[in-house]
Amino acid sequence: MAKKNYNYAQLEAVAQEMRANADMVFFYEYQTPTATLPTGEVLDLAKEFGEHRTSGRGWPIDEQWIVGVAIGAAAAGSKAVARIPTMAPIYAIEYIQNQAGKIRSMTGGQASMPFVLWQDGAGRSQGMAGQHTDVGMEALYAQLPGIKVVAPSDAYDAKGLLIASIRDPDPVVYLDYSEVKGGEQPDVPDDAYEVPLGKAVVRQQGTQLTIVAWAPATVDVKRALPELAKAGISVEFIDPRTLKPLDVEALVSSVRKTRRLLVVEHGHYTSGFGSHVIAEVAQALPGVKTKKLAFPDVPGPGAAGMMRWLRPDAPKIVDAAVQMMRG
C-alpha cells in the first residue's frame, strides 16, 4: 500500500466512484483534479473522464452554476459532486436549501438527489483575513432539512466519507478543511471503502472528561492531549465525523461515564454546531457539566497575534479541562 497524501486519497475516492458509475459527474472551479503519489503515479480526473463528466474547458467562475447544474444532473439521475473553493462557503446554499434538500419531499418521494457539495474550508489561517478565514459553515448546512453534513479530519476518513457521501441517495455537504491535511496521516487503503455516515469515532479512550471536536479543532485537541495526560486527566476524545445525522448515542454513552463534556470548535460561538452537541447530551443526561470553546463572533483578522489569541487552541483547551475537573 503506497503512502497517500490527503488530496490523493480524496481524488481516488471520486475516481473510483466515477469508474463504477459511467454517468457520474464531477464539477469544480479552479481546483485542478490531479494528485501524485510519492512513487510518481499521477491521478488526473479531467484527463481520465473527459470534459463532459468534469468541468473541462470553458467552465466559469460561477459557483451557482457549478452547484446548480450538479443538482440538476443529480435530479435527472446522475451521481454528482460539485467542489466549491474556500472563499465561497455559502454561495451554494440557496440552491441547496431550496432545491437539493427539498425535492424528495416536495415530490412525495419521486425525486432522488445523489448530490455531494464538496465545500473547501478556509480555516483560521494567518494573513488572509475575513473572507479567507471562514470555519463553521457546517452549522448553517446542518440546519437545512434534507441535507446531511460530514467533516473529516484525517485522510482515511476523508476518502471513506467521500465514498459514502457519493453513494448516499441524499444530498451531503462534505466540508474539506485544509488544516487537517498536514501532519501524520493514517494509511489509506487502495480499495473503495466506506466510512459510514452517522458514525462517530473514539480517538482516545478515557474516564473523566469527554472532549468532542471535528475537522480543524481536532488539530488543537490532538496537541492538547499529551498535556492533559501530564496533568493527570483521563480524556475520552470523540470525533463525530458526521455532524448530521449526529451519532448522539456515542456521545451520550461517553458522557454518561465521564459526566463532563467539553466541546471545541473553530466555528463562531453563537449557534455554532457545538451548541447542538451540548444540547443533545444535556437533554439525555441532565446535570452533567458542559462547556464549549469556540472562535469568537468576529471575522478572522489578518494579524497573526490576533488570530492566535482568538483561536481555541491547545493551551486554552488544557486550561478549560483543568477547570472542569475542579469541583
Place this chain on the structure above:
Amino acid sequence: MATTTSRIDRRTLLKLMGSAGATATVISTGCNSFNQPVSASGLTGGKFDKSVPLATDGPGGNMAWQPGDAVKYLPPSDIPTRGAAADAISALPKEKVLRMYELMTSSRKWETAMKDLFLGAKDGLYGAFHTYVGEEAIAVGTISALNDDDYIASTHRGHGHLIAKGGDLNKMSAEIFFKATGYNKGYGGSMHITDMSKGIMGMNGIVGASYYMAAGAAIRARVKNTKQVGVAFFGDGASASPYYFSAVRSCANLKLPVIFVAENNFQYMGVPMAITVPTKYISEYTKGLGIPNHLVDGNDVTAVYAATQEAVAWARAGKGPSVIEGMTYRWYDHAGFAGGRVSQDAAMGLPYRSDEEVKQWMSRDPNVRFKSWIIAKGLASEAELSAIETKAQTAVEASIEFARKSADPKPEDGVLNTYANSAAEATQFYNRRNISAARTT
C-alpha cells in the same frame, strides 16, 4: 383606475390592431424588436417569415407604461397565413394535431374546474394555485415538439406543462386536494405537482429555479450521449434572476442542448413587464451570445411548435442552446382567484391591468384560435373537436371525484420522504418518536 385604463381609446386600439395585422406571420426576429424588418439572414438562420412587424414597438423598457398598454402588443390573429410555421404543424399526422388540441383543452378545462372549486369553497381547497389559463399554446407547442424522454423543468405556473407531458388528471386533482393518491402524496400541492418518470424535473416554487435543472439534465444527456434536450420554462419575472444569465451564457459557451422558453405574460405578480425588463423583449437580453433567439406569438401553438422544432434540431445537432420567447397573457391573477367568479372566465378588476386589455387578449384565446385553424385546414370537423372537448370535460370531472374519494395522507407521514432510507425523528414531542423507516416510500 379609470384615468389610467382609458389611455388607449377604442379607435386607437383598432388602428394598432390593424397595423399589427392580417398578413403577419410567426415572428422569429433574432434579436430585433417587432417594428424592425428582419432579413432572412437573421441570427436564428430560421425558416420563418421574418418581414412583417407584429406591433409597433416592444413592450419592455417603457417606464411610462400604464395598465391597458399591453393591448398594443397583441399578437396577430390570422393564423392560416403563417407560412412555414403553419406548415410545420400541418405536416404532422392528424392524430398528433388532435392530441395537441386535446391537451390544450384538458389544461383549460382542468384549471377552470379547479378555479370553480376554489371559489365555490365546497371542497375546502387550500394552498397556492397559479393558473396557466391563456398560455396553453406555449406548453403544448413546446412539449409536442419534444420526444417523450426529453427533460423539462417547470415553474410555479406549471400545470399546463405537466398536462402537455402526459400528466394523469386523477393524480393531479388528488394533489390539489392534498390526498395520499396525488402525484406527490400530498407533500407538494399545486406548486410542486410533477411526474419525474416523464422527465419533468419538478414544478418549482422558486422563481428562476428551472434553468440549472434543465442544464444539469442536459449535461447528463450529453454524458450518456442520448441527444436528449432540456427545456427550462420561465416567466418574464424570472428573467431578472441572476441564474438566468448565468445559465444561458454557460450553456452557450459549453454548447449544451438546452432550450430556454420564456412565457412572457406581461405581468410578474402584479408588476408590468414594461417597467421591469429594460429591453424591448426578453429575447434581446441574450443578443450578444450568438445563439438563436426566437420571438413568437405565444398564443399561436403553430408558431411555438415551429420555433421549438427549430431549437430542438439546433440542440440535437450539438449547436447549443436557444431562447424562445412567447408573448402571451395570463387571464387570472398571479395566484389565487381575486377578480374571478364561478362560471366566468378570467379575472376582472385587478388593479395592475385593465379589463379591456384582458378582454382583448381573451379574444386571442389560443385554444379557440387552434380550433378554428384546424377546421380551416380541414384537419378535423367541428363535431370531432367537440367530442374531444366533451371527453376532456368528462376526464376532468372524473378526476375530481377520484380526488374527493381518496384518503388523506397520515399525519405522521410528515417525517417521511425527506431522506431516502430513514424517517426524520419526531422531535416535536416530549418523548421523541421514531417513525419506522420501513414506511418510507
